[in-house]
Amino acid sequence: MRRLGLRTRVAAAFAVGALLLSASMALVSYELTRQSLLDDRERIALRAAYFDASVVHAGLDTDSPDVVEVLRSLDTGGSRRPVLHLNGEWYARTADPDTTAAIPAELRRIVAAGEPAVQRVRVAGQPALVVGVPLSSSAAYFEVNSMRELEQTFQVLALALTTVAVLVAGSGAALGWYATRHGLRPLTAVADAAQKIAAGDFTARLDPATDPDLTRLSSSFNQMVDQLARRIERDRRFAADVSHELRSPLQTLAAAASVLARRREHQDDRTATAAGLVADEIDRFQRLVNDLIDLARSDQPAHRAPVDVVELAEEACHAYDLPVSLVHLAPGVPPTWHVERRRIAQVLANLLDNAVTYGVGPAAVRLCRDGDSGVIEVDDDGPGVPVEDREAIFDRFVRGRAAHTRGAGDGTGLGLALVAQHAAAHEGHATVVDRPGGGARFRVALPGSLP
Structure with missing residues (x-):
């Protein structure tokens, strides 16, 4: 399972925290508002019921009262329905059995005992408030108050508070995303600088004044890069110095070996073989020294200039007695690339030498493009490169398994390392994949080399 990034986790934490806080506040606000509105409604209903009960009591205090007419004289509007229980009989302004049935027996019992009472009920599925007021030992007045509008108010209030909670949660997520983006900006600068250093640009540094809280990190990072650059430069200089120092004795040995080779007919078989x-x-040693010198120089940035890579590829094929028909320029790709001639010539030479030595021979040399990147592809007819070896073969002094199963094994182990180094100098990279139909395909991408 893929783990979420730090920015996503922080934004999610902000969103969850904001949602919990806003939901809690919304719930508390809803309950307080609801209770306050219910209490107000009960007080208003109780006052109205007492007033109406006094009117009914006065209307009944006659010799022959008209109960229905007394109830009709009440100004209850459309939300209050009066009901009178007199001498065991129920009286209302209209025949509505639901209204009398909605009055709970417990409420009737309390009012019959001479105590006023209030209770919330449901009438025909709608919320209502029943208020009971005792009038006499044989009479009790009830009002059933509809609370439908109040319930709708609660629904609107709940919807509004829920919307606010969601908006607050979204705002929290946005705030978390912004905060992490702003907070991680120094780390992004560190990552960018590290990426440049990995690509060979040892001039990349962090500005300690960017963030006072990260001054120590910036200073430590810059010191680490300085030490790393000094060490790499020291190693490069050592390799170059040693290689140059070895050239003189090697030239002497090569001259002596040449003299021995010319006098071979005067030597016995064992001496000639030796x-x-x-x-x-000596020849292998000289090639190793030359490769080490080239490797010591390869850490420097590429000096780009317009180069005819088709001509360069054909010259490389001539050097290995290969037909120039191997070179293919993809349609729409210009023959002139913006690269360093010496480095690309060595890339082509080393890839062809690798194909000749370990891959049975090159099958094609293709010059194509990928966006603004020029791409050099060299195919061979060999056994291919195992997946587990495809990164390691571009390291120094590393040879693939084919090098141990084919040829004389006299390679220096630096050819593909130089290819990768020259590609990196052009801010590119070298890779190897399976060739369709069998064999290996070595691919060198050179960003910014095409218009």
């Missing part, structure tokens, strides 16, 4: 082996090893 001289040949010495000459081969």
Whole structure:
């Protein structure tokens, strides 16, 4: 399961916190408002019921009262329905059995005992408030107050508070996202600087004045980069110095081996064989020294200039006695690229040498594009490169498994490392994949080399 990013987690935490807080406040506000409105409604209903009860009591205090007419004389509007219980009989302005049935027996009992009472009930599925007022030992007055409008008010209030809670939660998420974006900006700068350093740009630094709270981190990071740059420069200089120092004795040995080779007809078989082996090893040693010198130089940025890469690829094929028909320029790709000629020439030479030595021979050299990146692809007919070796073969002094199963094994282990280094100098990268139909496809991408 993929883990959520820090920014997403913080934004989610802000959203959940804001939602819990707003929901709690909304719930408390709803309950307080609801209780306050209910209490007010009960007080108003109780006052109105007492007033109407006094009118009814006065109307009944006659010799022959008209109960229905007395009830009709009450100004109760459309939300209050008066009911009178007199001498065991129920009286109302209209025949409505639901109204009398809605009066709870417990409420009637309390009012019959001479105590006023209030109770919330439901009449025909609608909320109502029943108020009972005793008039005499044989009479009790009840009013059934509709609370439908109040319930609608509660629904609107609940909807409004829910909407506010959702908006507050969304605002919390947005605030969390903004806060993390602002707070992680220094870390983004660190990541960008680290990416540049990984690509070989050791001039990347952090500004300690950007954030006072991260001054120590910025200073420590810059010191680490300084030390790393000094160490790499020291190692590069050491490799270059050693390689240069080895050139002189190697040239002397190569000259001596050349003399022995010219006098081979004057030597016995064992001496001639030994001289040949010495000459081969000296040649291999010279190639190793040359590669080390090139590797020591390869850390520098590429010096780009317009270069005809088609011509460069054909020259590389000539150097290995390969047909120039191997070179294919993709349609729509210009032949002139903005690259460093020396580096790209060595990239082509090393890829062709790798294909000849370990891949049975190159099958094609393609020059294509990917956006503004020029792409060099070299296919071979070899066994391919196992997935687990596809990154390691571009390291220094590492050779793939094919190097141990084919050829004489006299490679330096630096050819593909130089390819990767030259690609990185152009801010690109080198990869290897399976070639359709079998074999390997080495691919070098060079960003910014095409118009």
